[in-house]
Amino acid sequence: NNNNNNNNHDDITRNETNTPNFRDIVENSLISYALQRVQPTTNTKHQSSIISGLSICATFATSSRTNISKPLRMIQNEISLIRFILTSVYDTDIHYDQNPNVIFDKCLETMWELYECLPSRTKERELQNRELKMLQDQVDRLEAHLIATDVCSRYFVPPPLRAFRNVEVLLRGMEPATTVNEEDEPIPNKLVKDKAFLTLGCDILARVCDAFCHRAVQDDHYDTATNNDNEAWKHDVMDFIVDINALHQKVFFHLSPSVLEHHLVRNLLQRHKFMAFKDVIQITSTQSSHENPSFLDTAMVQSSILKFLHEAFQNALEEQTTNIDDPHNPHVIAAIACHEALGSSYPPVSHAFHTKMKLIDAVRLARGVLQ
16 A cells, blocks of 8 residues: 555656656557547437447546556556546536437446546645646536436436536636635635526526426325325435435535525425425425534425415405305315415414414305395
8 A cells, every 4th residue: 555655646746748658658549549439429329339438438447546556557647547537527428319318327327437436535645736636626526516417317307517517617727726715715615606606506406396396296196195104205205305415515505595495395385285395394304403404494484385375365365256155266275285284383374374264254254244
């Protein structure tokens, strides 16, 4: 291990302008050949060859791990290995015109294999070589981009990996820091200041929430009395919560409350999926902790439910008076179902519901007297 560390140190500090020897020429030729195999193409007939090319890259990377004795590595220089893996992953562009799931799953699996071949970070060496530090920062973001791609693929066709990287300006063209404080500022703090990065995060979050709500609508049993016993749905909810937390903690470092309110909370309420929403709230709460608080703000959820009830009763009152007397009035029925599912968890909601129902009863009574 000591020999390997010394070899790695020599790789990092050696002068890159040295005239390459025969070994370097062969290595560069192999790298060039492998990267050409994953270049973007619009011809779906060549999609299988891209998978093959990505597998070749993974084979090269696996035989270049830094825990292998340097003379036995296919790519001996550590910086060259990092560049090779970053390029091979970000240059892979998969089209979804033919067998998208098979192609995507295989590619993502191979990309994770490539990621596992990257050398671990060592602060001491990064202090000696700024290029290494910049590359390792990009490696950290590569993990985030793979996680984001994996999450997106469970809800919609994900964008290419480079779409995530391209909005992160500091990683596409990182300039030397002008002060020590700028040098030490964590990447998340820099990213969340960038409008394009935050916009992409909101878009991804919205699409994931919309797709999840659509699933709830597709299965009628989500709102039946047996919903509490539906293990498949509970697993769907737990997976969704894990995915949202991954986007929050590993990728975007921020979850827009307005996006969650409109694309998750109000989305489920407007679709009348109250039991499904109840499960989301309960499971989110049970999985939260001091270190990992719930991504659903209680005040926001309660406010959204109150707003839904107000709109439901208002719509019932504004329609023709004869509809109010109808026991099957859809707005009143929705309000009752919402209260039955969520009222016990939010006392202000229960209070507002009973107040509104008294108003409805008074209108019905007045209507009966007038008749």
